[in-house]
Every structure is written in C-alpha cells, then in structure tokens.
Amino acid sequence: MNLKGKKIRLHDMSLRDGMHSIRHQFSVQNMVDLSQALDKAKVPLIEVTHGDGIAGSSVNYGFGLHTDKEYLEAVIPKLQHSQVSILLLPGIGTIKDLQMVEDLGVKTIRVATHCTEADVSEQHIKYSAKRGFDTVGFLMMSHMASPEKILEQAKLMYSYGANCLYMTDSAGHMLPEEVKEKIGILRAEFPENIELGFHGHHNLGMAIANSLAAIEAGATRIDGSVAGFGAGAGNTPLEVFAAVCDLYGIETGVDVSALMDAAEDVAVPIMVKNDELPRINRDSLTLGYAGVYSSFLLHARRAEQKYGIPAREILMELGRRGTVGGQEDMIEDVALEMIRARG
Amino acid sequence: MAKIRCALIGPGNIGTDLLYKLKRSEVLEPVWMVGIDPTSDGLARARDMGLKTTADGVDGLIPHIEADNIQIAFDATSAYAHAETSRKLTEKGVKVIDLTPAAIGPFCVPPVNLLDHLDKGEENVNMVTCGGQATIPMVYAVSRVQPVRYGEIVATVSSKSAGPGTRKNIDEFTQTTSGAIEKVGQAKKGKAIIILNPAEPPLMMRDTIHCITETEPRQDAIIESVKAMEAEVQKYVPGYRVKEGPIFDGNRVSVFVEVRGRGDYLPEYAGNLDIMTAAAARTAEMFAEQMLKA
Secondary structure, X not given: OOOOOOXXXXXXXXXXXXXXXXXXXXXXXXXXXXXXXHHHOOOOEEEOOOOOOOOOOEOOOEOOOOOHHHHHHHHHHHXXXXXXXXXXXXOOEOHHHHHHHHHHOOOEEEEEEEOOXXXXXXXXXXXXXXXXXXXXEEEEOHHHOOHHHHHHHHHHHHHHOOXXXXXXXXXXXXXXXXXXXXXXXXXXXXXXXXXXXXXXXOOOOOHHHHHHHHHHHOOOEEEEEHHHOOOOOOEOEHHHHHHHHHHHOOEOOOOHXXXXXXXXXXXXXXXXXXXXXXXXXXXXXXXXXXXXXXXXXXXXXXXXXXXXXXXXXXXXXXXXXXXXXXXXXXXXXXXHHHHXXXX | OOOEEEEEEOOOHHHHHHHHHHHOOOOEEEEEEEOOOOOXXXXXXXXXXXXXXXXXXXXXXXXXXXXXXXXXXXXXXXXXXXXXXHHXXXXXXXXXXXXXXXXXXXXXXXXXXXXXXXXXXXXXXXXXXXXXXHHHHHHHHHHOOOOEEEEEEEEEEEHHHOOHHHHHOHHHHHHHHHHHHHHOOOEEEEEEEEEEEOOOOOOOEEEEEEEEEOOOOOHHHHXXXXXXXXXXXXXOOOXXXXXXEEEEEOOEEEEEEEEOOOXXXXXXXXXXXXXXXXXXXXXXXXXXXXXXXX
C-alpha cells in the first residue's frame, strides 16, 4: 500500500464521542484542558458537543453536565490552531440549535443520519451550507447498507449542499475491504472538490487498518480520539494513527509527540477519574461483532446492573432487531422483555 | 342519518389513511380530495373511492364549498402551506382540522383536551404530530397525578411509514411535539426525539415516555392513571398498548408504548399513521355531532 505524500486532515472526537464514555460528565475545565492539549498538537479540527450531538442532553441519552453552549464558549476562544465542529442529528437537534451556536465561532457543522435516512438532513445541510459553514453529511451505521445505497444517500446530502461526505462505522463492525469498497464508490462518483471522510470505532481492533483503507480509497478526513476516548471500545486512537501515518509518509500536519502527551497526560486522567477506560472487552467487542451502535455500551451495562441480564445478551438481541443509532430507549425495553421471557 | 360533509387536502399517506377512516364514519362523509399533482396515485385512489378531486390545490376546492356544503376540512399537506390554506377555508366557515405541524390553532389530543375545544367552538385545531398523539396522553396521565418537571418522549417509527412530508419537516416534528408536551401534557419542560428505523420487516411504532416528577412519584396513583389513559386511547386506536411500565427510578417515571395500526392504508406497523388519522377522525366526529345537534 503506497500512501506516501497523501495529505489528510485529522478530526479529533474526544470532546464529543468521548462524552459517551463518561456519561456526558465532562467538566468545563476538562474540556478546556483537553482542547488546549489538542491545539498544542496542531490537530486541525476538534468536535465539541454532547455525545449525541447538539441538544442530545436528555433522559434517553444522559444529561450533559453542562450545556453545549457552555462548552463551546469555554473552548473556542482559547484555541490558536484548531477549529471546532459540532454534530447534529436531525430528530434530536434542530436549526434553532444551530442558530444558537452560530455566533460562537464554530467552523464546521456535521449533520448525521442513519445511512438509509439521508433525506431527514435536508433542512439542516441546506441551512449550514447557505450560512457558509464547512458542511459535512455523516452517514452513520454504514455497515447496514450496500455500497450502492451509501452512494445514493450520499448523493442526497451532496444535493443539499454538503461539501464533505462521511462513511461512518458507528458500530466498529467493518473490515478494511468493506471500507475500501464503500469509500471507493463514493470517490469514483463525486467531483474532486468534495471531500470524503471516515469515522471508525475500535470495537474489533480494526479502526487503524480501516482508516488506512479509507485513505487508500480516497478519504482525506479521518476521525479519531486521543487515547481512543469515545463510545464502545473507543474511536480510532488518534495519537497511534498519527504515528502510523508518519511511518507511511501520510502528511497530517500534527505534532505526534504532543498528541501522545495529550492522550497520556490529559485524556487518560479524565477517563480514570470518571472510572471509565474505553477498551476492548466482552461488551464492547460484542458491539463490533453484532454491529450495534457503540454508545449503547454504558446503557446496556446499567441495564445489566439493574435487571441482572448480561449486557452482552442485551446487545446481541439489539443487533438481531436491527436497532439504529439513537434507540437507547430500546435497551431497558429489551431487558424488561428478556426478564419476562425468563419468567 | 344526515352526515357532515368533508374535504381532505393532501392525498399522501396520511390523507389516504384518513379517507379510509372517514368512509366508515356514521357522522362524516368525505366528498372532496384535494391535491396538486394530477397524476398522483392518491388522487386516483380517491376518485376510485367515489370522491370528487381537484389537482389545483385548495383554490380548486373553494368554489365548490357552498354548493357541496363542505363543513369540515382536513389538511394533511405541509406546515408551510397550512396558514394560507386555513385562512381560505375558515373564511368560508369551514372548520379546519390541521394534521400538519403548523399549529396555528390550539393543540388537540383527544383524550386530554378535545372537550375543551368543543366547548370553545374553535375554528382550527391542530393534531400535533403522530409522536405527540401517542405520548402526550401518557405525560398527562402522570401530570394529572402530580406536577411533572420534565417530560421527554422518544418516538421510533419504521422508515416505510414516514413520508416525504415528515422527512422534510423533521424540525417541525420535534418542535411541535415538545411544545405540546408542555401545553397539553403539562410538563414544565418538554423534549421530543424522533428516530426512523429501516429494519425489514418494518417495526411497529414504539414510543418511550419519560417524566421527571417534582416530588417522589405516587406510584399507585400513577399506575392507575396510566391504565385508565391507555383505555381512553384504545377507544379510538384499538392497537394502542402500554408494553412496559410505568417503571419508577427515583423521580423518573417511564412508560413504553407500542402502537399497532389498523392497517387501513399502510400495513399494521404504521401505528404512527393510524394514531394521527384516528385522532383527527375522532376530533371531527365530535365536532360533527355537535353540528348535527345544533
């Protein structure tokens, strides 16, 4: 695989996807510290919002310790290199939420839908593009649809005005061949000025290999998190990936040593303090194995504690039922059903 | 027995499903179906069912209102078009039942506040959203027992049952539903989430209702209130069922609901369609009975 000389942009998820790992309990100081460490490492883009995107704070997903606005207001003014993105899931957040953060200095708006439901993003992508934001269409759970379907849905987001399209492995279920095929079909069909991106989870230990496969097939934006701070077994560990890129001769523009320090000195202590270290274990591995949305992990563990049904069994059942991102309310429902079935 | 004559605007999923229900009514007679595309399946279907149709939008209907004695109209188009449509109809003395999330008129969730609207003789009532019809009765079932500080609902519908109107207007869904959780459900703060699931075979509409009460939940009273409300909704949506709950966790009260549709136009999984059109039909029937008595 010759990737030498390829230029890519790394996008850190620890302040958004990492919210899942610690039940959305980032203190403002933690956010500032981690974003400053990422800024120092010259990470070009970092995402800041509730784990389920803007306005995700809820009973269903967990209340954030602070509001999206409070986090953004604290983080953005202190940054010198990094720019900030936010995530929005139509059906959870609305254009009103976008308007609320518009003046805070956000540069990128990413609009995420399930990989077959892109048409619910029309209002938000159009709005974002019209207001001049770097606008990303983000197709979640992309393992659940064929390459042709992914292409069809990406075309919709493109038609609404997205300038970058993501093929997202929310369940950490994909293998490199699939990533290559799905990014490849998009690269072949979209004009060169449309960027492609890949967002991985490390549930099967494949996030780095998958991200490399994505670059090989033409992706130029790669998501990851320092110390893999993200849902499930975490995202593509960004400091590891940056080091691998260096060895391949892929240009990322980040300072690998500073990124290692951000992971080790800032991210890990936050996780430890919150008693959650995202790693591959039987539950997160089950997410990847069964193709289940990564942020279901802690909710399934809680159901295990409350109802005595193993998280792994709940997650397998959710996989069988074809649940999609956002259906956290199914976890308690399924656990209750399983108790009943056992009499 | 005399019937009140009605027009339906919007021959999509909702309008067509509603038409099936009106055809069964003892007090309502669907006369007109209004669309904007002369080649649409919905208009053809309505014609086959014996309705007069126009593809010229509401302007195609207005000249016939008096001659055909249309007294109630249902708008199942989109939030954007509704204000103008409603103005033209109410000017002619037609009562408007709004199935879009436009919400010009007061929200109507039949088992909670239909009788209030009847007393006031409202000329336009809004049916909130499918998710609102399925969940707000349960928010109210808790808030009538004790104050609810926060009400949150998660509505999950099958992709196949969500038409282009719903998809294009997804923000209106969340905003209208959360507003009605407060105004009708009487939670101090409301939040609504909608999720589309493409699984095959399509899943049944399911809804989760979380209420956070101000003080410790009075469990027995809430259980009884939820049960009574379930029976109220079942009067017009037979497939409405509390699947699990109420579950109590500190001050959180959670109810899990499933809505099996009657399979009028779309199959049974489309409980979201069924509860919306059944609520609209029930509202119109109550208005019609009032008109017939007068």
